[in-house]
Each structure stands twice: as structure tokens, then as C-alpha cells.
Amino acid sequence: xxxxxxxxxxxxxxxxxxxxxxxxxxxxxxxxxxVYISTDQIKNKIDSLREKNDETMSFTGGEPTISExxxxxxxxxxxxxxxxxxxxxxxxxxxxSSKSFMDKMVDTLPPKSNSKFGIAIFxxxxxxxxxxxxxxxxxxxxxxxxxxxxxxxxxVELRIIINKMNYEKLPEIAEWISSNLRDVFRVVMIxxxxxxxxxxxxxxxxxxxxxxxxxxxxxxxTLEKNGINVRMFHFPLCTIPxxxxxxxxxxxxxxxxxxxxxxxxxxxxxxxxxxxxxxYYKIFGDEEINPV
Numbered sequence: 001x002x003x004x005x006x007x008x009x010x011x012x013x014x015x016x017x018x019x020x021x022x023x024x025x026x027x028x029x030x031x032x033x034x035v036y037i038s039t040d041q042i043k044n045k046i047d048s049l050r051e052k053n054d055e056t057m058s059f060t061g062g063e064p065t066i067s068e069x070x071x072x073x074x075x076x077x078x079x080x081x082x083x084x085x086x087x088x089x090x091x092x093x094x095x096x097s098s099k100s101f102m103d104k105m106v107d108t109l110p111p112k113s114n115s116k117f118g119i120a121i122f123x124x125x126x127x128x129x130x131x132x133x134x135x136x137x138x139x140x141x142x143x144x145x146x147x148x149x150x151x152x153x154x155x156v157e158l159r160i161i162i163n164k165m166n167y168e169k170l171p172e173i174a175e176w177i178s179s180n181l182r183d184v185f186r187v188v189m190i191x192x193x194x195x196x197x198x199x200x201x202x203x204x205x206x207x208x209x210x211x212x213x214x215x216x217x218x219x220x221x222t223l224e225k226n227g228i229n230v231r232m233f234h235f236p237l238c239t240i241p242x243x244x245x246x247x248x249x250x251x252x253x254x255x256x257x258x259x260x261x262x263x264x265x266x267x268x269x270x271x272x273x274x275x276x277x278x279x280y281y282k283i284f285g286d287e288e289i290n291p292v
Contacts (some may be wrong), residue, residue: 001043002058002090004277006067007031011092011122011133013163013204016197018062031062031196039129046077049085057081060086065095069107078254093119094138096145102152111153114249116185118157119146123166124176132165132292146181155185160219162191163205167212172189174219178226189216193257202283209239209276210288219243222258234280235260237273238290248274261286 016021018031019263022133049057057077064070065242077087078093087109093103093165129139149156160173170189177187191209192198198205217240220230232240235248249272251258258275269272269292 001045001049001056002054002060003042004037004062005042005064005069005073006037007034007062008036008066009050009061009063009092010066011063011135011138012095012197013122013161014165014197015122015132015163015192016196017193017194019200021168022267039072042069042207043246044072046073046080047082054085056086056088056091060090063089063092063094064089064184065101070196071104074108078109078113082105085114087115087169088118088142089115090118091144092133092138093117093145094141095148096148097141100150102148116155116157117149118159118188120159120161121146121173121177122161122163123169127167127245128169129151132163143180146184150181150183158182158184158187160187161188161205162189162212162216165190165205165209167207167215169210170212170215170219171222174222178223178228182228183228184197184228186222186231189219189231191234191236191276192278195282206283208284208288209280219228222245234274234276236276236289237269238267238292239288245269245272250274261289263289263291 046057057087059073074087082186083291096105101264119142121129122132123139126139129142130136146156159171166173176182192205194202213235216232216235222231230247232244232248233252237245238247240248251274259278259281260270260273260275261281263274263286264270
């Protein structure tokens with residue numbers, strides 16, 4: 001189960017699926033129509049994991065680590081389920097650059113617990129990363145946060161959101177990760193969902209599969225060569241070489257958010273294909289899809 005614990009954020013990423021605006025009355029950056037989520041509502045969702053047979057609780061946002069309830073909700077989940085479920089924290093990683101925050105993290109969620117962290121990295125240079133997050137200094141804090149988590153023994157997944165501003169740099173980003181963050185448990189390259197900020201900033205970040213996939217494949221090969229596990233989310237199998245299909249197979253989001261082209265009806269690998277965001281088809285159509 002994925003569940004936001006706040007819609008506030010300390011980044012304002014061009015690619016964010018939420019429509020983020022500044023709320024002057026609250027003096028915070030948050031989702032346009034919702035900023036705060038009640039603690040009781042989140043705890044009710046945590047309580048429902050058993051009946052839904054979910055084995056993972058993903059805390060998302062906004063940025064979950066800036067919620068006043070962050071540690072309380074981790075403690076609540078741990079007390080209820082111990083290590084019976086995976087606690088997955090989707091974060092920009094910036095708060096983990098703080099030693100005091102990191103110390104509290106270790107006390108609340110020990111490194112050997114059943115937990116993982118998914119952290120977005122947009123580039124290999126501060127200028128590239130920060131131009132997408134629109135938060136000066138975010139690259140430095142995110143990288144320091146990732147290294148702090150790795151040094152303490154946590155499992156970290158890096159997430160590269162592919163867009164117009166970084167797709168040509170994917171092979172260089174892969175080389176940089178291989179040299180600087182090679183202890184991550186995997187790297188995931190992800191095609192965008194065009195909602196929220198991503199729609200507002202469409203002209204700056206739009207990119208087609210046919211433009212970006214060759215760079216993503218080169219990056220995947222670099223990471224693999226350096227012993228780093230790679231996954232590719234929302235890459236229709238027919239758009240990448242067959243030798244990379246295992247990296248892309250399987251649906252990773254709710255199927256109602258995803259779509260097959262009408263051309264896919266008789267595709268031989270339809271059952272294994274991850275599909276792609278329905279918003280992509282609405283914008284770009286299906287001319288790039290060539291059923292197997």
C-alpha cells in the first residue's frame with residue numbers, strides 16, 4: 001500500500017505528480033487542494049494492511065520526512081507489525097543529511113529492520129539536479145543523506161525520473177552512481193506520469209519513449225557492468241531490446257493508472273508487459289508501440 005503522510009514538500013520538482021503551490025496562510029509549499037493529512041486517517045490505513053493482505057507499507061508525500069508525525073507513524077507501524085511487513089519510505093533524502101535526524105532514524109527504525117528507502121536523484125551534477133527540484137542545495141543534501149543511510153546499513157533504492165532535462169545525461173548519471181553510490185541495492189529508471197507539476201511544466205520536461213529509451217538502455221548496461229541491480233519502470237517491452245525485458249517486466253502501479261494500446265491485444269508478451277501511464281497515451285498517442 002502506498003500512502004502519503006503529508007502533501008508538504010521541501011522540493012518543488014518540475015516532474016512531481018502533485019500540483020504544488022505555496023500556501024501563504026500556512027507558509028508552506030504543498031499540494032494545491034490538500035496540505036495536511038490527519039494522523040488518525042493514516043493510522044487507519046496502517047491498520048487495514050492485514051485485511052488487504054498487503055506486505056508493504058510505503059510512506060510517500062509530499063515529503064514524508066518533514067511531517068511532524070513521521071517518527072510516530074513508523075513507531076506505530078513497527079509496534080503493530082514488527083518486521084512482518086516491509087516499510088518503504090519514498091523520500092528526497094534531504095533530511096537524512098542531518099546527524100540528529102539520522103540518529104533518531106536509527107533509534108526508531110533500526111538498519112536491520114524490514115525497511116527500504118526510495119530516493120529520487122535527477123542528475124549527477126548539482127546544477128542539473130537542483131534545476132529540476134527547484135531547491136538550491138538539494139543535490140548536496142540528498143547525496144549526503146543517501147551516503148548517511150548507506151553508512152548506517154540501510155537499503156537504498158535510487159530512482160531516476162526520466163525527463164527532457166536529464167535523459168541525454170542518463171549514461172553519465174549511471175557512471176556517477178557507479179563511482180559514488182555503488183552500495184545502493186538497486187537503481188530504478190522511471191518514465192513520468194503527466195499530472196500535477198509535470199503537466200504545468202510540460203514543455204520543460206516532456207520526452208517521448210523513442211527519444212529517451214536508448215539513453216536509458218545505455219545507462220542500464222553501465223550500471224549492470226558495475227554490479228548494480230537495475231529496474232526499468234513503465235517501459236513497454238516492445239520499446240526496448242529483448243535482452244533488457246527482465247528489467248522492465250511486471251506492473252508496478254495500480255492498473256487503472258496504466259494503459260495498453262489497442263494495438264497490444266494480440267501481443268505475445270502482453271501478460272508480462274508493464275504497460276505505461278495512461279496520461280502518456282493521451283498526450284503522445286501509441287505510434288511508438290509495435291506489438292511483439
